[in-house]
Amino acid sequence: MLVVSCAAEFMVVLDASVxxxxxxxxxxxLGFDPTGLQWVVTSYALVFAGFLLLGGRLADLYGRRRVFLAGLLVFTAASVAGGLAVSPAMLVISRGVQALGAAVLAPASLTILTTTFTEGPRRVRALAIWTALASAGGAAGSLLGGVLTEYLTWRATLLINLPIGAIALLLAARALTGDRSESRRTPGYGADGGEPTRRLDMPGAVAATVGLVALTFAVSGAHARGWSSSTTLAALAVAVVGLAVFVADEGWWSPTPLVPLRLFRLRAIIVGNVAMLLAGVTLMPMWYFLSLYMQLSLHLSALDTGLGFLPHTLVTVLVGAWLAPRLMARIPARTLLAAGSLLAAAGFWWQSRIAPTDTYLSGVLGPAVVMSVGCGLLNTPLTTLVTSGVAGDDAGAASGLMNSTKQVGGALGLAALLTVGAAATSTGHLEQGDPAELIAAFSTAFAVMALLMTAVAVLAAVLPAPRHQRCDSGTR
Structure with a gap:
């Protein structure tokens, strides 16, 4: 189950960056215009974020095995459709459907781990492997994308999921046993504690997605259109209405909310998800900006750009899978999270000091090592802290909320950072402009990432310790 869960999360994150x-x-x-190109990435991130909450609840209500296999099937089929796209609209829609499958798949994979491994050292090790491979998926996506684009075609970056998905389906069908959600007297279950009603909160999922898409659309185009333009104001209004409907639905209307309000009685849920949001704002857009920097400013090929991400991959996996769980056995999770966040912030700040005369060795490699050590150290303690103390019946909802928060941060962060970076260019687009303007835009974006990652380190001090660490401390 550990292998299947990690493989699924690797695929989901891989396709966010490939x-x-x-x-x-x-x-x-396909003839994308500069403004529309970001939606190849953003459509995946937004639909993923909007439906992760629903995907997490599906695992609680219908069983992990059934939901896991369904998500994997949708994900694979949509990947094939995207690889065969003949227009920008077809590709963006396919990426959205692909993200819908991923939104079901990702929380199911985490739920399998959190319900299989009880809190303690074994869960820490399992989560360390899961988070390390998730981080590796982001970096490996850039490498694989470069190899496939250079030697085959960009379509292969999506079609590669057909053989991978088919193998994963066969392995999952054999490895995962059937299960039924335990009967409890919680919203969505029968009054006698028997069979669950299995009613899904589709209005909540749709309202969240509409609100997030509208908000990202408003932020991403604000620089070109202006904040006072009718289009921007209309998009902001739709975002406010959509998110307000989502909150009302979760609090009062839905008998089976995607995010039960009882979760927010836990300080780990509130503070941890704020930290996860800020981490998403930095960690996900990093790949986008580094890819453009290496190709547009350093003039590397797609293959060389992919190879340029190898240090990020190797260091993150080594630190995240091997070093982080060993340090967590000796160092409080909050301390390790703060240290990792500060290291990552230092790496982003170093990356922001790039100059037009820099090469890959002077402009990318050094910051890559520092930020990757930091990211490898912070991922495992942050995931452990956010999921600590959650009851088994709410494990899917908590997993979906955590993944959704990270994806929301990534989508909104990318839109906001693109707007900030575009302000440094005369054309208003990062894909165009003279070399000095591009360097200024990239530098500004990485400096903002450094500040936000520093804020994650501050939040670490407010997070409660995991239950098993509190017990150990009391025993000593």
């Missing part, structure tokens, strides 16, 4: 290196080729092949 198209980054291929973006210039996609733009040329």
């Amino acid at each position: 198209v980054n290196v291929a973006l210039p080729a996609i733009q040329a092949g």
